[in-house]
Amino acid sequence: MSGFAEAEYRARLARAQARMAEAGLGALLLTTEPEFRYFSGFLTRFWESPSREWYLVIPASGDPVAVIPAIGAALMAGTWVADIRTWPAPAGDGVPLLAEALRETGGPVGVPSGPESHLRMPLGDFARLKESAGLDITDDRGLVAALRAVKSDAEIDRIAHACAVAGRAFGRVSEITGPGVPLDAVFRDFQRLLLEEGADFVPYLAGGAGPEGYADVISPAGAQPLTPGDVLMLDTGAVCDGYFCDFDRNFAIARAGDAQRAAHARLIEATQAGLAAARPGARACDVWRAMADIVGADDGRLGHGVGMQLTEGLSLRAGDESVLLPGMVITLEPVIATAPGRIMVHEEVIAITGDAPRALSPLAGPDLPVIGG
Amino acid sequence: MSGFAEAEYRARLARAQARMAEAGLGALLLTTEPEFRYFSGFLTRFWESPSREWYLVIPASGDPVAVIPAIGAALMAGTWVADIRTWPAPAGDGVPLLAEALRETGGPVGVPSGPESHLRMPLGDFARLKESAGLDITDDRGLVAALRAVKSDAEIDRIAHACAVAGRAFGRVSEITGPGVPLDAVFRDFQRLLLEEGADFVPYLAGGAGPEGYADVISPAGAQPLTPGDVLMLDTGAVCDGYFCDFDRNFAIARAGDAQRAAHARLIEATQAGLAAARPGARACDVWRAMADIVGADDGRLGHGVGMQLTEGLSLRAGDESVLLPGMVITLEPVIATAPGRIMVHEEVIAITGDAPRALSPLAGPDLPVIGG
Numbered sequence A, B: 001m002s003g004f005a006e007a008e009y010r011a012r013l014a015r016a017q018a019r020m021a022e023a024g025l026g027a028l029l030l031t032t033e034p035e036f037r038y039f040s041g042f043l044t045r046f047w048e049s050p051s052r053e054w055y056l057v058i059p060a061s062g063d064p065v066a067v068i069p070a071i072g073a074a075l076m077a078g079t080w081v082a083d084i085r086t087w088p089a090p091a092g093d094g095v096p097l098l099a100e101a102l103r104e105t106g107g108p109v110g111v112p113s114g115p116e117s118h119l120r121m122p123l124g125d126f127a128r129l130k131e132s133a134g135l136d137i138t139d140d141r142g143l144v145a146a147l148r149a150v151k152s153d154a155e156i157d158r159i160a161h162a163c164a165v166a167g168r169a170f171g172r173v174s175e176i177t178g179p180g181v182p183l184d185a186v187f188r189d190f191q192r193l194l195l196e197e198g199a200d201f202v203p204y205l206a207g208g209a210g211p212e213g214y215a216d217v218i219s220p221a222g223a224q225p226l227t228p229g230d231v232l233m234l235d236t237g238a239v240c241d242g243y244f245c246d247f248d249r250n251f252a253i254a255r256a257g258d259a260q261r262a263a264h265a266r267l268i269e270a271t272q273a274g275l276a277a278a279r280p281g282a283r284a285c286d287v288w289r290a291m292a293d294i295v296g297a298d299d300g301r302l303g304h305g306v307g308m309q310l311t312e313g314l315s316l317r318a319g320d321e322s323v324l325l326p327g328m329v330i331t332l333e334p335v336i337a338t339a340p341g342r343i344m345v346h347e348e349v350i351a352i353t354g355d356a357p358r359a360l361s362p363l364a365g366p367d368l369p370v371i372g373g
Helices: A006-023 A033-040 A070-077 A095-105 A123-133 A143-149 A153-170 A183-196 A258-277 A284-295 B006-023 B033-040 B070-077 B095-105 B123-133 B143-149 B153-170 B183-196 B258-277 B284-295
Strands: A027-030 A055-059 A065-069 A083-087 A109-111 A137-139 A201-210 A231-240 A247-253 A312-315 A329-332 A335-339 A342-345 A348-351 B027-030 B055-059 B065-069 B083-087 B109-111 B137-139 B201-210 B231-240 B247-253 B312-315 B329-332 B335-339 B342-345 B348-351
Touching: A006 A027, A006 A033, A006 A055, A006 A143, A027 A033, A027 A095, A027 A143, A033 A055, A033 A143, A055 A095, A065 A070, A065 A095, A070 A083, A083 A095, A095 A123, A123 A137, A143 A312, A153 A183, A153 A231, A153 A247, A153 A329, A153 A348, A183 A201, A183 A231, A183 B183, A201 B201, A231 A342, A247 A258, A247 A342, A258 A284, A258 A329, A258 A335, A258 A342, A284 A329, B006 B027, B006 B033, B006 B055, B006 B143, B027 B033, B027 B095, B027 B143, B033 B055, B033 B143, B055 B095, B065 B070, B065 B095, B070 B083, B083 B095, B095 B123, B123 B137, B143 B312, B153 B183, B153 B231, B153 B247, B153 B329, B153 B348, B183 B201, B183 B231, B231 B342, B247 B258, B247 B342, B258 B284, B258 B329, B258 B335, B258 B342, B284 B329
Parallel strands: A027 A109, A065 A083, A109 A137, B027 B109, B065 B083, B109 B137
Antiparallel strands: A027 A055, A055 A065, A201 A231, A231 A247, A329 A348, A335 A342, B027 B055, B055 B065, B201 B231, B231 B247, B329 B348, B335 B342
């Protein structure tokens, strides 16, 4: 499994152009990795280097134009994109080439400008582009985000594949942890397990441990050893074929206390309520409410979209009225307060279908697994 | 080794404020991970999620102000930054809070806008910020990039540590490869070796293989097996304590042909010439010239800065007249054409000192190592 058939990209392009016509846009200008890859299939870890900009122009009709550094020409030639224009970055200046491509398509030029978006080009270059292109450069009206939120079957298969890889790695956590093992060693070894099970790379790993849950889910691991009675959580965003999984598992170290067991069971109950609520036509806030009622949450985010990014699109939160559509892939991520400043979190990945959602991650049961008991 | 003493951050702040005074800036606004971390020490892989913006305001005098989502408050409280203002992202709107912080410091507000920079906030929010702050928001004049280009001893130690980890992993490549092993399996297993040797995570891995070198250094690995006579290259950006290494190694599979051996020896000769040229006061283009003469290059980039990002700062290329300063950390990355459309690349990491540079990666010798012979 790698890349998609040209028909997949043609379908994405057709959907985009239909919406561009409605929005009155002459072109889209895309600069970030997932937006660029969504329409081109250009997959490389080279985006890690900020030295070069990569531009994709989606015209109102006709095929995409890639305006890229020469170093990417060979790889780009293997995609379905035929119109590839290069400059010798970082030595040269790509702005004139990009301005020319945009002048050919005409404006207004939509640039993703809404929630979660950013522009991956220097602001100075963007100012020069606006001056030299002589076109109206404006918001894309959320068009690209809306397209990406609804996945094709082929995309869902890739997310399911990443979830299966992580599921197998979670099944082996007892190999790498137990009383006395430092948390940072667990983080390292869990990434190793993910790779062994087939992840291409592991951009995201979070977690925490403590007798009454953990303080947050974003801190790096320290060297403190796990002790009997700790609850350990590992949350991974592993990537296969350019698509993320994003789910977690909790484990009790050596023994599970009653409060931990009860909290875990409650989290699973909330997840099941989220599953029951996640029907097409329901709003993100409805799914949030179903879970929040069970874990006693007043606010916060209890899930989100996932795909080419670890998190993308809607949020399961009180104020998000996004309507669920078949093809959306979201996480259910209930959080429960276990002590002052302490929480436990559970997370699964599901795809919205015409009926009951499809679980992409292997749904955990209510019993908190015990390791090294 | 993790984080830095407060004195390190205070020194960075003092250097920044001295330059801000020269440039007439009232504040800096920082939005990207390395810029934010450079002044705050805030280290998390949570930046992988685009759902939330993170803002750091550096005033012309006084201490930094962090304007961040509430989910980061606990982790931020462990840094030296005392003034932490939060909003409930992604539910709320951080722009008013940020505008208020900037109004307190006053303008003009410098935002990194030059080469390699970008703004990590939605363009729509940036437009609202500019309206509501009522301040002149302008380029930072490259000030932050210039500060970050010259590393402290503590930073160089961290880069050296990451290089040592990768050096040990490269020393074990014979464990994971040989004739018949698919390239994608090598990529997976090499990441595993890096983790085993102490990498916190592996954001970047590239490579290639073929009898006459490889077509490029940015393509993902395919499933084709290595065959006797191939030359295999692995290039890694592994991270320890938030700092990258970036270097590569070449290996001959089963046997090394004369042309491969000669090309490799030439690459090492070029690296040595780069080392000899990399003295304080020399320009980036001088070091490029020293290597380009040996590998017969007319253009292209033969090295770059490295630090909190895989690549950052100057480029070793014909037109880059940046002057090398003690404390800069750069890679020497000569490329040699081996056949039409085929290349070999070698890369090492060095720190510029008052005298001869300090090799941070374990410098490779001229002999191309043979694996599985």
